[in-house]
Amino acid sequence: MQVFIENLAADHQYQPTRLLLILRAIQARYHYIPEPAIQQLAGLLNIPSTQIIGVVEFYSFFHLQPRGQYELLISDSITDAMLGKHNLMGYLSEKLQVSVGAVRSDGLVSLDNTSCTGLCDQGPAGLVNGYPLTRLDRPRIDLIADLINQQKPVEAWPSELFEVEDNLVKSGLLLEQPIQQGAALKATFKRGLKETLVEINQSGLRGRGGAGFKTAMKWQFCSEEQETVRYVVCNADEGEPGTFKDRVLLNSYADQVFEGMTVCAAIIGASQGFLYLRGEYLFLYDKLQTVLEQRRAAGLLGNNILGQGVGFDIEICLGAGAYICGEESALIESLEGKMGVPRNRPPYPVTQGYLGKPTVVSNVESFMAAAAIAEQGGNWFAAIGTEKSKGTKILSLCGDCAKPGIYEYPFGTTIQTILDECGADDVLGVQVGGPSGTFISNQEFHRKLAFEDLATGGSFIIFNSSRNILDIVNNFTHFFAHESCGFCTPCRVGTSLLKKQLDKIIEGHGSAGDVVSLEEICQLVKSYSHCGLGQTAANPILTTLERYPELYANRLKKISYEPGFDLDAALETARRMANRHDAAAHLAQVGEDHE
Amino acid sequence: MSKTITIDGKTIPFEDGQTIMEAATAADVYIPHLCHHPEFTPHGSCKLCTVKVNGRNCSACTFPAAEGQDVLNNTQELIDDRRKITQMLFVEGNHFCPSCEKTGNCQLQAVAYHLNMLDDHFPLFYPNREMDASHPDVLIDHNRCIFCALCVRASQQHDGKNVFAISGRGINKHLIFNAESGQLKDTDLDKNDKAAHICPTGAILIKRTGYQVPIGQRIYDHHEIDEVSLATTEHQHGE
Ligand SMILES: Cc1cc2nc3c(=O)[nH]c(=O)nc-3n(C[C@H](O)[C@H](O)[C@H](O)COP(=O)(O)O)c2cc1C
Ligand code: SF4
Ligand code: SF4
Ligand code: FES
Numbered sequence: 001m002q003v004f005i006e007n008l009a010a011d012h013q014y015q016p017t018r019l020l021l022i023l024r025a026i027q028a029r030y031h032y033i034p035e036p037a038i039q040q041l042a043g044l045l046n047i048p049s050t051q052i053i054g055v056v057e058f059y060s061f062f063h064l065q066p067r068g069q070y071e072l073l074i075s076d077s078i079t080d081a082m083l084g085k086h087n088l089m090g091y092l093s094e095k096l097q098v099s100v101g102a103v104r105s106d107g108l109v110s111l112d113n114t115s116c117t118g119l120c121d122q123g124p125a126g127l128v129n130g131y132p133l134t135r136l137d138r139p140r141i142d143l144i145a146d147l148i149n150q151q152k153p154v155e156a157w158p159s160e161l162f163e164v165e166d167n168l169v170k171s172g173l174l175l176e177q178p179i180q181q182g183a184a185l186k187a188t189f190k191r192g193l194k195e196t197l198v199e200i201n202q203s204g205l206r207g208r209g210g211a212g213f214k215t216a217m218k219w220q221f222c223s224e225e226q227e228t229v230r231y232v233v234c235n236a237d238e239g240e241p242g243t244f245k246d247r248v249l250l251n252s253y254a255d256q257v258f259e260g261m262t263v264c265a266a267i268i269g270a271s272q273g274f275l276y277l278r279g280e281y282l283f284l285y286d287k288l289q290t291v292l293e294q295r296r297a298a299g300l301l302g303n304n305i306l307g308q309g310v311g312f313d314i315e316i317c318l319g320a321g322a323y324i325c326g327e328e329s330a331l332i333e334s335l336e337g338k339m340g341v342p343r344n345r346p347p348y349p350v351t352q353g354y355l356g357k358p359t360v361v362s363n364v365e366s367f368m369a370a371a372a373i374a375e376q377g378g379n380w381f382a383a384i385g386t387e388k389s390k391g392t393k394i395l396s397l398c399g400d401c402a403k404p405g406i407y408e409y410p411f412g413t414t415i416q417t418i419l420d421e422c423g424a425d426d427v428l429g430v431q432v433g434g435p436s437g438t439f440i441s442n443q444e445f446h447r448k449l450a451f452e453d454l455a456t457g458g459s460f461i462i463f464n465s466s467r468n469i470l471d472i473v474n475n476f477t478h479f480f481a482h483e484s485c486g487f488c489t490p491c492r493v494g495t496s497l498l499k500k501q502l503d504k505i506i507e508g509h510g511s512a513g514d515v516v517s518l519e520e521i522c523q524l525v526k527s528y529s530h531c532g533l534g535q536t537a538a539n540p541i542l543t544t545l546e547r548y549p550e551l552y553a554n555r556l557k558k559i560s561y562e563p564g565f566d567l568d569a570a571l572e573t574a575r576r577m578a579n580r581h582d583a584a585a586h587l588a589q590v591g592e593d594h595e
Numbered sequence: 596m597s598k599t600i601t602i603d604g605k606t607i608p609f610e611d612g613q614t615i616m617e618a619a620t621a622a623d624v625y626i627p628h629l630c631h632h633p634e635f636t637p638h639g640s641c642k643l644c645t646v647k648v649n650g651r652n653c654s655a656c657t658f659p660a661a662e663g664q665d666v667l668n669n670t671q672e673l674i675d676d677r678r679k680i681t682q683m684l685f686v687e688g689n690h691f692c693p694s695c696e697k698t699g700n701c702q703l704q705a706v707a708y709h710l711n712m713l714d715d716h717f718p719l720f721y722p723n724r725e726m727d728a729s730h731p732d733v734l735i736d737h738n739r740c741i742f743c744a745l746c747v748r749a750s751q752q753h754d755g756k757n758v759f760a761i762s763g764r765g766i767n768k769h770l771i772f773n774a775e776s777g778q779l780k781d782t783d784l785d786k787n788d789k790a791a792h793i794c795p796t797g798a799i800l801i802k803r804t805g806y807q808v809p810i811g812q813r814i815y816d817h818h819e820i821d822e823v824s825l826a827t828t829e830h831q832h833g834e
Contacts, residue, residue, distance in 0.1 A: 049775070050773045339762075528676065528680060
C-alpha cells in the first residue's frame, strides 16, 4: 500500500488540491481509506491529517471503515421510489444476504442508499464501485447477485447493465444544431473579445444552474478584477434530485461545453479551467478526457489557441457524493481539496474564488448556450423566450409520464404544454426545480417556465394522482437533512428538526400545534441559513402546506398533546429485560382513548 | 467625514474593512454572538449575530459595513429567532448546565439568559457523544461542543499549531484532534495554549481548576453577557 500511495501522490505532483482524486483512487482500490494511508498522505501532501479525515468523513463516497469489494449503492431519489425501489432494495438485500447500510460478513459486498444519481429517466438506478446501473429489476438483480457471488470483476460485467441512454426527446434552439467544433472561438476572435461579451450580454443569457444571474455580467465582473490570474469553472455537480440534463449535455455535446468555457477564458483572461464533474458521472470521465485530447490536437486548447496567442486548458475534477458541492463556493473549496463548506460572501467567487483568485463558475448549459451565442450573435438567442428569460431551457423530465428524458423549451412555455407533450395524464402536481424548487398543484398548469414565474435548473418531476404528497415531501426533507453540510446552526439542526417533526406528523403522532411548530422551524431554516441549501430546504413542506393544508391537518390527532414517539414500543427493551409479556407491561398511547 | 451606518436608528461610524460586528462593538453596541471572537478570522456559522441589513438577514460578524446601511439588531423578531437558534444549539448536544463545570462562565448559557430562554422548545436529540480525558491537563466533553471552530482558529492563528478540526457532515459534525491515535494526549496541545481557553461552552476544560471559583460567584452569575462582552476588549469571558 505504501508504494501505491507514494506513486499516487507523485502522479498528482503532491498537490493538496488533488486530495479528492487521490482519495477516490484509494477508495476504489481498498474500498476504504485506511488509517496508515491518511498518515502517509498527510506527510506527502504536507497537510494536517485532520484535513484528510475531514474530507473522508464529509463526502459520501469515502469511508474510514471497509466497505465491500463490491460497493453497491441504490438511488434514493423520489422517482426511483416511484419505480418500486423499496421493493427492489428488499429483494437485493435478501438475495445478497446483506442488510442495507452494512457490509456482508465475508466482506464481499456492501449495500446502501445514495442520493439521486442523475438517472431518474432510467431508474431504478444505482452504482457499483462508482459505475451506474440502470433500469434495475428482479432479473437484473439476480444477474448482479450472481456476478458478485462469482466475484466477476466489474469490468467484466455485461455492458447492458451499465447502459445509459440520452433519452433526448425534444430539441430546440440549442440541441437541434450543435456548433461546428471551433466555430464559436473563430467567431469570437473575428468579432473581438469585448464585442463577443457584448453579444452575450445582448442575448440576455441568465445562469442555467438555478440562480439566474446574468452570465455576461458575471464574466465581466471577473474580467475587471485587478488580479491577473483567473479561473473558469464549469459546474457539473448536478445534484438536484430529478436533474440529469448536464449528464446528456456532457455525453453528447461536451465539445460545445468546452468551447463555451474556452470562449469565457479568452474573454476574462483565464489560462486554467476546471470541469467539476459529480462523482456519480464517473462513467463520463474517459470520454470527456478524449474530447479534451482531441481539442488539444485541433489547437482549440493549449498554449496558442487558433494561433491567437491565447493559452487555456481544462482539467476534470471529480466530486465524491455531496450535493452541497454544487453551491459555487463549496464547489471551489472542494476543488481545493477540502470539505465542501460554503464560504462567507462577500467576497464572491468572481473576486476571490479558486485559490483566492477571480473565478467564473457557470453551469454546463450556460457554457453551452454561450458558445452558440458567440457564434450566432445575441439577437438570435434573445428573439426567443420572455422579456426577463431569454432563449430556451433544457429540462430533465421524469416521474409519471410516458416519455421521460430531455426536453428543450423556449422560456414562457406553459406547464400544461410540457405535460401534454411528454404524455402525462391524471397529473396531481409537478415538482418544478427539484426539492429546492416548488410543488405546483394541478390548478396551476397555466403557469410558465421562466425566471419570473417558475424557475428551474432543469428538474421537472411529474406525479400522478396515485402518489401521496406527504411521501414526496418526506423523501425531500430527508434528502436535505442528509445533505446539509452542517456548517451553520439553522440548517444543521433545523433540517434534522424538520425531519423529526415531519416524521412525527406523518406517523400519526402529531397533535394540535404540531403543524404550527413545523412551520416555525421552516421559517427559521429558510431565513437564517448560511447558503441556498438551507434557505430552500423547507420548500417541500412550505409549498405543499400552502396548497394542501388539510393533508397535514388530517394527520393530527384531536387531542392537545401527543408524545412524539410510540410509548409502547419504547418499553420493548425493558419488557425483554424483565421478561414480561403481560398486559400490565404494555402502555396505551396517552390520549388515544379520549379521541 | 467618517462613514456611518445606523443600527436600530443610532448612527455608528465605521472604517473601511470593518464588519458590522466590529463597528458595533467599537460603538458599544452589543450584537449577540458565539462563534465570533475579535482576535480571529470570523467564521459565520452560529448565526446568532444575524441582523437585518436594509431588510435582508446578514451575519454581522462577517458582513462588511458599508456607507448608509440601515441595520436592525434589537427587534423582537430577531431576539425571538436568536433565542430559537440558541435552543437549537442546546437540543443538538447534551447540555446539563447544573452539573457542568463551566456553569456561570459559559457563553452559551449566558446568551440563553440574555435572550430569556426558559426551556428547550424543540425536542432533544440526546446524541451519543464521548469525552476525551486522555490529556493530562485538558478535558474534552464532546457533548457540549457547538462547532464554533474557535479552538480550531485559536490553535492555528494564535498558537501556531493545528490541534483541532471539525469533521463530518450535517448533524454528524464532530471535533477531531490532529494525532495518529486521534486522542488529545497525542497532540501538541499545551494547557497554556489559547486554544485550551477559548471554548465558549464547557466542551474544553482545564483539569483541576473547575471549582476554584464557586458557583454563584462566576461571571454570568452577576453580569449580563452584553455588559461583559463590551467591557472586555479582550473578550476573555469565561476565563
Ligand atoms: C445547494 C446548492 C446546489 C447547487 N447545485 C448546482 C449544480 O449542481 N449545478 C449548477 O450549475 N449550479 C448549482 N447551484 C448554483 C451555483 O451555486 C451557481 O449559482 C451556479 O453554478 C452558477 O452558474 P450559472 O450562473 O451558470 O447558473 C447550486 C446552489 C446551491 C445552493
Ligand atoms: S445552509 Fe446548510 S448547507 Fe448551507 S452552510 Fe448552512 S449547514 Fe451548510
Ligand atoms: S470545542 Fe468549544 S471552541 Fe471548539 S468547536 Fe467545540 S464549542 Fe467551539
Ligand atoms: S457570531 Fe456571527 S455567525 Fe456566529
